[in-house]
Amino acid sequence: MFPIRDHNPSGRTPYVTLALIAVNVLVFLGYFTTMGEWQVMRFFMAWGLVPARLSAGEGYESLITHMFLHGGWMHLLGNMLFLWIFGDNLEDEMDHAGFALFYLACGLAAAGLQILAEPGSGAPMVGASGAIAGVMGGYLLLYPKAQVDVLVIFVIFFRILVMRAWVVLGLWFGLQVFAGLSTPTDGGGVAYWAHAGGFAAGLILTLPIWRRRGAADHWRRTEGRPPHPEASWPLQKTHIPRVRRR
Secondary structure (H helix, E strand, C coil), X not given: CEEEEECCCCCCCCHHHHHHHHHHHHHHXXXXXXXXHHHHHHHHHHHCECXXXXXXXXXXXXXXXXXXXXXXXXXHHHHHHHHHHXXXXXXXXXXXXXXXXXXXHHHHHHHHXXXXXXXXXXXXXXXXXXXXXXXXXXXXXXXXXXXXXXEEEECCEEEEEEEEHHHHHHHHHHHHHHHHHHCCCCCCCCCHHHHHHHHHHHHXXXXXXXXXXXXXXXXXXXXXXXXXXXXXXXXXXXXXXCCCCC
């Protein structure tokens, strides 16, 4: 299941979201296209988040730098797609500077929980997933019933389904917690607890906005949907004539 877009247009240009995407892409291209495999791994060990180093009181700069590193094209493209879908609306609510601080805070919270879960791990953690998980958590709190188009792929079957945000994001969060609990320590290759920590931080940090909107009264008033008209994405019929069997 891959979210590909939402029906929740933002009211202004999301400059911070666009800047974050640009920086992530440029940083990735800077090392991934110029270094060999072993050089990339040494680069990750130096600038990625290694819990054992942090536990020993070293490498504090990696709390920030790891958010701008990615392990491959799919890792990068998947994260940037999620950031683009959900980031513009939170930036609209928080303003540009507020959203930038929110994003970094969620990334730090994600890193913190991953370090607590695996303090002795020597594997480098890289990726913007923890910070983006925070964006998803904030989105869920403000727009639980926003419509999200999801590409569902099952072997050779694929289809685009329209789902509510609480289904898509709630299922995603549940899978992170389940995987974190069931994966051996330092053996899964995915920082599930960072995802869960970022998501929880996003929910908590968005609470002041939700409360100012009226909290539960806001949900009742808007029915959990965006407080403005949702975008429609009609499926266009093809103009190519069908060739029928005789």
